[in-house]
Structure formats: C-alpha cells, structure tokens
Amino acid sequence: MLWVKAFHVVFMVTWFAGLFYLPRLFVYHALAEDEIGKARFKVMERKLYYGIMTPGAIMTVALGLWLWLGYGIGGGWMHAKAVLVGVLIAYHIWCGALLADFEHDRNRHGHVFYRWFNEVPVVFLIAIVLLVELKPF
Ligand code: HEM
Structure with a gap:
C-alpha cells in the first residue's frame, strides 16, 4: 500500500507541474x-x-482509486476530496479545450484572463492536501 501511495504522490506532482505551467x-x-x-x-x-499532464492525471486518479476502493482507505474527507478532484479534472479538460483554440489560432482570451486562470489549481492543491493530511471529518 505504501508503494501505491508513494507513486500516487509522484504522479500527482507530475500532474500539478503541468497544471501550473500550461496556463503560464x-x-x-x-x-x-x-x-x-x-x-x-x-x-x-x-x-x-x-x-506529461494527462498521463500524470490518469495515473494519479488510478492509484488514488486503488487506495480508496482497493485498500478501503476513506471517510467523509475522501468524499469531499473526490468532489474537488472531479472539478480539477473538469479544469484539466478545459485546459485541453483552450489548447485546441490556440492550436487553431482562435484564442479568445487575453493574458490577464490566463493569469487568473493560472491561480485556480493552487486553491485545489491546498484544499486537497489539507483534506488528506488533516482528515477533518
Ligand atoms: C480520484 C482521485 C483520487 C483518489 C481516489 C485519491 C485517494 C487517496 C487515498 C485513499 C489516499 C490515502 C490516504 C491515507 O493513507 O490516509 C490518498 C493519499 C494522498 N493523496 Fe490522493 N486521491 C486522488 C487524487 C489526488 C489528488 C488530485 C491529489 C493532489 C492534489 C492527491 C493528493 C494526495 C496526497 C498528498 C496524499 C497523502 C499521501 C501521504 O501523505 O501519505 N490525491 N489519496
């Protein structure tokens, strides 16, 4: 189980490297x-x-589900975490749609929009890590 958890964190870091850098x-x-x-x-x-980002996301979620459903590590915090991860996946897919717009030279947003967009994953990272480490409920 500790190996699964270790690689869950490794892939989470890989995913977040992209979530922080792509909007930049x-x-x-x-x-x-x-x-x-x-x-x-x-x-x-x-x-x-x-x-980098999409394989990181897939492996983070796969190993997370293994910990949750395979090893039975869960609780109220895990349900809250699952909701936040769901929103993070939606953000990831939105990044893919914005990437496709840039690819076809039809970007519709200015640099200020992307600067704010870039801050979104910070909030999720803090909230999810606090939920997992403090398990408040
Ligand atoms: C479907 C997606 C995910 C599921 C089902 C999931 C599930 C889990 C489970 C069950 C644990 C074990 C907790 C424990 O041993 O007390 C865990 C650990 C952890 N997860 Fe996730 N996770 C997912 C995605 C994420 C994401 C996106 C992040 C980062 C933002 C993340 C960050 C962590 C961290 C930091 C740990 C703690 C490792 C430790 O300190 O031992 N997980 N996850």
Whole structure:
C-alpha cells in the first residue's frame, strides 16, 4: 500500500507541474505576435498536455482509486476530496479545450484572463492536501 501511495504522490506532482505551467504558457502565448514564437508555444503546450499532464492525471486518479476502493482507505474527507478532484479534472479538460483554440489560432482570451486562470489549481492543491493530511471529518 505504501508503494501505491508513494507513486500516487509522484504522479500527482507530475500532474500539478503541468497544471501550473500550461496556463503560464497560455499567458505568454496570448501575448506572442510573431509566427515562430506562436509555433513554438504550440509544440510546448501539446507536449506538456499530452506527454506529461494527462498521463500524470490518469495515473494519479488510478492509484488514488486503488487506495480508496482497493485498500478501503476513506471517510467523509475522501468524499469531499473526490468532489474537488472531479472539478480539477473538469479544469484539466478545459485546459485541453483552450489548447485546441490556440492550436487553431482562435484564442479568445487575453493574458490577464490566463493569469487568473493560472491561480485556480493552487486553491485545489491546498484544499486537497489539507483534506488528506488533516482528515477533518
Ligand atoms: C480520484 C482521485 C483520487 C483518489 C481516489 C485519491 C485517494 C487517496 C487515498 C485513499 C489516499 C490515502 C490516504 C491515507 O493513507 O490516509 C490518498 C493519499 C494522498 N493523496 Fe490522493 N486521491 C486522488 C487524487 C489526488 C489528488 C488530485 C491529489 C493532489 C492534489 C492527491 C493528493 C494526495 C496526497 C498528498 C496524499 C497523502 C499521501 C501521504 O501523505 O501519505 N490525491 N489519496
């Protein structure tokens, strides 16, 4: 079980590296005006999303479900956590939709939007880690 938990955390860190950095790339991409720069952002965004973030998300959720349903570690905190993780997955999918917009040069948001959008995962990281470590209910 400890091995599963250790790799759950490893993949969670991998996922969050992308959740923090991809919207940051969107900030710079929204400001870019030259074609070479835009093309480079597209490659960076695609590789980060499909090569790192999405596998990280899938493995985090798979190992988390193994801990929850396989080893039976749970409680009220786990139900609250599951809701937060559900919203985080929706955020991840939204990132994919924004990435597709940039890919086809039809981004509709400015850099200020992405700066605020970038703060969302911070809140989820703090809330989820506090729930797991403090298990308040
Ligand atoms: C469907 C998704 C997930 C499920 C079912 C799940 C489930 C679990 C379970 C059952 C544990 C064991 C808790 C214990 O031993 O007391 C755990 C540990 C943990 N999870 Fe998740 N988790 C999920 C996603 C996440 C996400 C997205 C994060 C980060 C934001 C996260 C962060 C952690 C942390 C930090 C630990 C504690 C490791 C430790 O200190 O021993 N989990 N998870």
